[in-house]
Amino acid sequence: MSVDQHSHLKRLEAESIRIMREVAAEFSNPVMLYSIGKDSSVMLHLAMKAFYPSKPPFPVLHVDTTWKFREMIAFRDDIMQRLGLDMIVHVNQEGVAAGVTPFTHGSNYYTHVMKTEGLKQALDKYGFDAAFGGARRDEEKSRAKERIFSFRSANHTWDPKNQRPELWQLYNARVHKGESIRAFPLSNWTELDIWQYILAENIQIVPLYFAKRRPIVERGGMLIMVDDERMQLQPQEKVEERLVRFRTLGCYPLTGAVESSAATLPEIVREMLIARTSERQGRLIDHDESGSMEKKKKEGYF
Amino acid sequence: MNQVPVARESADFQRYIAEQERKSLLRFLTCGSVDDGKSTLIGRLLYETKMIFEDHFSALERDSRKHGTTGEEVDLALLLDGLEAEREQGITIDVAYRFFTTDKRKFIVADTPGHEQYTRNMATGASTSDLAVLLVDARHGIVTQTRRHAFIVSLLGIRHIVLAVNKIDLVDFDQARFAAIREAFQQLAADFGFASIVSIPLSARYGDNVAEVSPRTPWYHGPSLLDHLQRVDVGDDLARRPFRMCVQWVNRPDLNFRGFAGTVASGSLRPGDEIVVARSGTRSRVERIVTFDGDLDIAEAGTAVTLTLADEIDASRGDVFAKSDDRPEVIDQFAAHLVWMHEDPMLPGRPYLLKCGTRTVSAQVTEIRHKIDVNSFQHLAAKELRLNEVGEVHLGLSEAIAIEPYRQHRETGAFVLIDRFSNATVGAGMVTHGLRRATNVHWQAIDVTREARAQLKHQMAKVAWFTGLSGSGKSTIANIVEKKLHALGKHTFILDGDNVRHGLNRDLGFTDADRVENVRRVAEVARLMTDAGLIVLVSFISPFKAERQLARDLMAAGEFAEVFVDTPIETCEARDSKGLYAKARAGQIRNFTGIDSPYERPEAPEIHIRSNEEALEHAADRVVAWILGRDSADDWVI
Numbered sequence: 001m002s003v004d005q006h007s008h009l010k011r012l013e014a015e016s017i018r019i020m021r022e023v024a025a026e027f028s029n030p031v032m033l034y035s036i037g038k039d040s041s042v043m044l045h046l047a048m049k050a051f052y053p054s055k056p057p058f059p060v061l062h063v064d065t066t067w068k069f070r071e072m073i074a075f076r077d078d079i080m081q082r083l084g085l086d087m088i089v090h091v092n093q094e095g096v097a098a099g100v101t102p103f104t105h106g107s108n109y110y111t112h113v114m115k116t117e118g119l120k121q122a123l124d125k126y127g128f129d130a131a132f133g134g135a136r137r138d139e140e141k142s143r144a145k146e147r148i149f150s151f152r153s154a155n156h157t158w159d160p161k162n163q164r165p166e167l168w169q170l171y172n173a174r175v176h177k178g179e180s181i182r183a184f185p186l187s188n189w190t191e192l193d194i195w196q197y198i199l200a201e202n203i204q205i206v207p208l209y210f211a212k213r214r215p216i217v218e219r220g221g222m223l224i225m226v227d228d229e230r231m232q233l234q235p236q237e238k239v240e241e242r243l244v245r246f247r248t249l250g251c252y253p254l255t256g257a258v259e260s261s262a263a264t265l266p267e268i269v270r271e272m273l274i275a276r277t278s279e280r281q282g283r284l285i286d287h288d289e290s291g292s293m294e295k296k297k298k299e300g301y302f
Numbered sequence: 303m304n305q306v307p308v309a310r311e312s313a314d315f316q317r318y319i320a321e322q323e324r325k326s327l328l329r330f331l332t333c334g335s336v337d338d339g340k341s342t343l344i345g346r347l348l349y350e351t352k353m354i355f356e357d358h359f360s361a362l363e364r365d366s367r368k369h370g371t372t373g374e375e376v377d378l379a380l381l382l383d384g385l386e387a388e389r390e391q392g393i394t395i396d397v398a399y400r401f402f403t404t405d406k407r408k409f410i411v412a413d414t415p416g417h418e419q420y421t422r423n424m425a426t427g428a429s430t431s432d433l434a435v436l437l438v439d440a441r442h443g444i445v446t447q448t449r450r451h452a453f454i455v456s457l458l459g460i461r462h463i464v465l466a467v468n469k470i471d472l473v474d475f476d477q478a479r480f481a482a483i484r485e486a487f488q489q490l491a492a493d494f495g496f497a498s499i500v501s502i503p504l505s506a507r508y509g510d511n512v513a514e515v516s517p518r519t520p521w522y523h524g525p526s527l528l529d530h531l532q533r534v535d536v537g538d539d540l541a542r543r544p545f546r547m548c549v550q551w552v553n554r555p556d557l558n559f560r561g562f563a564g565t566v567a568s569g570s571l572r573p574g575d576e577i578v579v580a581r582s583g584t585r586s587r588v589e590r591i592v593t594f595d596g597d598l599d600i601a602e603a604g605t606a607v608t609l610t611l612a613d614e615i616d617a618s619r620g621d622v623f624a625k626s627d628d629r630p631e632v633i634d635q636f637a638a639h640l641v642w643m644h645e646d647p648m649l650p651g652r653p654y655l656l657k658c659g660t661r662t663v664s665a666q667v668t669e670i671r672h673k674i675d676v677n678s679f680q681h682l683a684a685k686e687l688r689l690n691e692v693g694e695v696h697l698g699l700s701e702a703i704a705i706e707p708y709r710q711h712r713e714t715g716a717f718v719l720i721d722r723f724s725n726a727t728v729g730a731g732m733v734t735h736g737l738r739r740a741t742n743v744h745w746q747a748i749d750v751t752r753e754a755r756a757q758l759k760h761q762m763a764k765v766a767w768f769t770g771l772s773g774s775g776k777s778t779i780a781n782i783v784e785k786k787l788h789a790l791g792k793h794t795f796i797l798d799g800d801n802v803r804h805g806l807n808r809d810l811g812f813t814d815a816d817r818v819e820n821v822r823r824v825a826e827v828a829r830l831m832t833d834a835g836l837i838v839l840v841s842f843i844s845p846f847k848a849e850r851q852l853a854r855d856l857m858a859a860g861e862f863a864e865v866f867v868d869t870p871i872e873t874c875e876a877r878d879s880k881g882l883y884a885k886a887r888a889g890q891i892r893n894f895t896g897i898d899s900p901y902e903r904p905e906a907p908e909i910h911i912r913s914n915e916e917a918l919e920h921a922a923d924r925v926v927a928w929i930l931g932r933d934s935a936d937d938w939v940i
Binding site: 005008010011012013014017018021022024048049050051052053054056104136137144145160162163165166168169170172174175176178187188190192193 | 325326327376396397398399400401403407408409422423425426429430551553554557559561563564565592593594595604605606608619643655657658660712713716718720726727730793797900
């Protein structure tokens with residue numbers, strides 16, 4: 001299935017490609033953050049397009065919390081090998097040594113240590129001056145005001161009051177040593193656009209997005225998949241085989257599944273059209289209060 | 303790995319997907335003054351197009367009780383005020399982008415603040431929009447800010463306007479009231495050359511005429527807002543304009559492939575077409591239009607492509623490709639509208655970085671023709687542009703680039719200015735026209751060169767630029783240096799801050815704008831003197847990094863040294879040889895460097911003199927050594 005050259009998807013694609021080329025041309029050491037999710041898959045696909053016939057002129061970085069679904073890791077390794085890309089996997093070893101897990105430390109602290117701190121460590125270690133992220137403006141309120149080139153101070157903080165005006169498609173790529181830019185090529189895509197594009201371009205995604213019978217525990221109103229033996233059950237909890245899929249992917253103990261029988265891309269898109277909850281609903285970390293994403297971003301979260 | 307097969311599709315679904323892929327995109331912005339109900343209107347559009355998810359809606363109900371202004375009802379405006387601080391203050395202070403979709407179109411909405419000082423954000427939202435929805439409160443009609451909004455959107459080249467006369471419920475759906483507002487706006491907008499103005503009476507809060515035509519305005523026969531937005535033709539005529547493409551990146555995977563990556567800004571291109579590199583005039587033919595999805599037979603406006611050419615030509619990032627029969631002007635001086643976006647005012651003569659297309663060059667405003675009162679549209683004289691001010695200015699560039707009027711070519715006619723030190727984006731500009739004098743005033747070729755003149759004097763022409771606080775000892779050291787050089791038979795001249803202000807710069811005061819011009823003139827004079835073969839000692843407080851950089855940029859590498867006379871302000875004040883500090887402290891002198899005007903310390907001066915720690919004679923010897931090209935002061939002091 002090919003996309004009409006004048007359609008909104010083609011316009012979004014061209015805009016993303018343009019952003020990626022600007023970053024590659026203007027920065028000395030960019031990196032693409034890869035989270036293995038559907039948005040990352042689209043971003044990677046766009047990067048393959050943007051620099052064709054060259055490979056993307058930057059490495060791919062995965063900040064591994066050690067709690068990703070096993071299927072995600074398998075998918076990651078397979079796709080990197082098939083595309084022939086350089087991948088850096090970074091784990092916050094201090095966090096691991098301190099025994100920080102989503103079960104023992106609560107989702108907020110765990111996410112801060114294993115994701116935010118892990119990301120900062122990796123950016124510092126390799127001295128990246130720009131990092132692509134797959135965030136979209138439609139995901140969450142504080143993201144709606146995010147720039148496409150988002151400036152971060154030398155200690156990776158985001159100051160919402162002090163963002164650079166961004167006009168036309170003239171992106172200001174100038175930073176001092178230690179400062180960096182987070183670049184968001186998918187800013188103007190919506191969740192539906194992402195699915196339609198995956199369908200149109202037949203982009204590979206992690207099978208967890210498709211409905212299948214999976215071992216599920218109900219916890220805190222969410223459907224959590226028991227992905228390995230580290231998940232310990234409470235006395236009243238029991239594992240059931242349920243037909244579910246995931247709308248968003250992250251660390252398995254923090255990612256809720258939805259009951260669904262959508263096992264193909266068209267079925268997923270169809271389900272999207274009647275969906276009544278946003279995809280981040282499935283993530284525990286956003287729930288605490290409505291300003292929580294803004295707080296995390298200020299601290300350096302993507 | 304096997305993708306789950308795309309299967310079990312019904313014919314309906316196939317049709318739906320095909321429709322989605324034909325869907326067009328409309329980007330628009332909404333503007334209005336505080337309390338006109340912009341955020342409520344967008345919240346209403348999201349609500350009517352079923353874009354609000356249940357979890358968002360329940361967060362909204364929670365927030366409405368906490369921050370809402372609509373009593374018991376859900377406050378739709380809270381959907382848009384994303385940042386905590388804004389929610390607490392109850393005003394939108396940054397541009398928020400929102401998305402909704404209908405069967406026919408996908409929409410990207412820039413919600414821009416109406417608050418007095420946020421012209422900057424409106425210009426930002428307008429720069430990527432094709433249409434503007436201007437809100438007015440039916441009770442208040444056209445207000446000052448409506449004029450401002452109409453002006454800014456026209457400045458940014460928006461040609462399609464919707465005048466949303468909101469809160470029509472609060473004037474009892476009064477037809478005459480609506481007609482009067484519509485009439486007043488049409489008069490106001492007559493000079494702006496909008497291609498379409500559609501006025502709609504509506505109530506964002508209750509939904510009248512937003513998605514559906516309301517029975518409460520039976521006298522209104524136009525479309526609902528959503529209906530109009532779905533159908534309006536914003537006349538994207540980029541395809542019919544001359545071909546332009548800015549080169550973003552040169553693609554060289556191996557020795558056999560060299561492609562120029564960019565997005566076609568306007569026009570179209572086919573393999574075999576002749577293209578020309580605007581800046582150099584070099585020509586070649588398009589061999590292939592390469593994309594990941596296969597080579598294209600035609601590259602149209604908006605398409606991201608990689609071009610291979612028949613010849614190995616010299617082109618790189620920043621170049622503009624055109625067709626040989628319609629090339630952009632390549633100029634280094636032009637007139638533009640400039641919107642200032644930073645707390646530090648724009649000062650003529652100060653060097654900034656200018657980014658246009660994919661090219662970044664050094665630029666300065668050579669003249670403010672006038673600033674424009676955005677409320678009355680009056681032209682006013684100005685020496686600087688402050689935050690949110692708009693002016694018509696002349697700019698000069700460090701080198702000629704392909705640049706064109708914004709009305710004809712957005713991509714080669716829009717630019718941003720970036721501060722060279724803080725890297726902040728400080729201004730946004732739209733080219734109105736090129737200035738002929740740049741192309742007609744050619745440099746006179748001179749046979750006796752500056753090197754020849756300097757050689758005759760057995761010296762190298764150089765500039766030692768002494769900077770430091772008043773009373774730091776700049777002139778004292780410069781004098782010692784000059785005496786030593788004179789004794790060695792060198793031809794020198796001292797340009798002293800105080801002396802120059804009696805003559806050349808006697809029209810200038812001590813405001814920031816005047817200080818910049820003061821330094822610029824002296825830097826140019828110093829440059830002329832080195833052309834004459836002289837060694838020039840400039841003794842100037844020169845408090846701003848940007849102007850010292852300007853002076854440096856005028857000279858070749860190695861010909862300019864920054865001499866930082868670093869004396870603590872306490873010492874300078876204790877000396878106070880001219881009694882100026884006392885006056886400044888007493889408030890008799892204003893804008894005095896170090897007291898109520900900043901001094902920006904040099905970061906890496908060639909010569910750093912800590913006058914409390916080093917004998918002035920020794921310091922002077924170090925300067926002389928640099929001028930004579932010796933490694934150290936000991937080399938020449940025999």
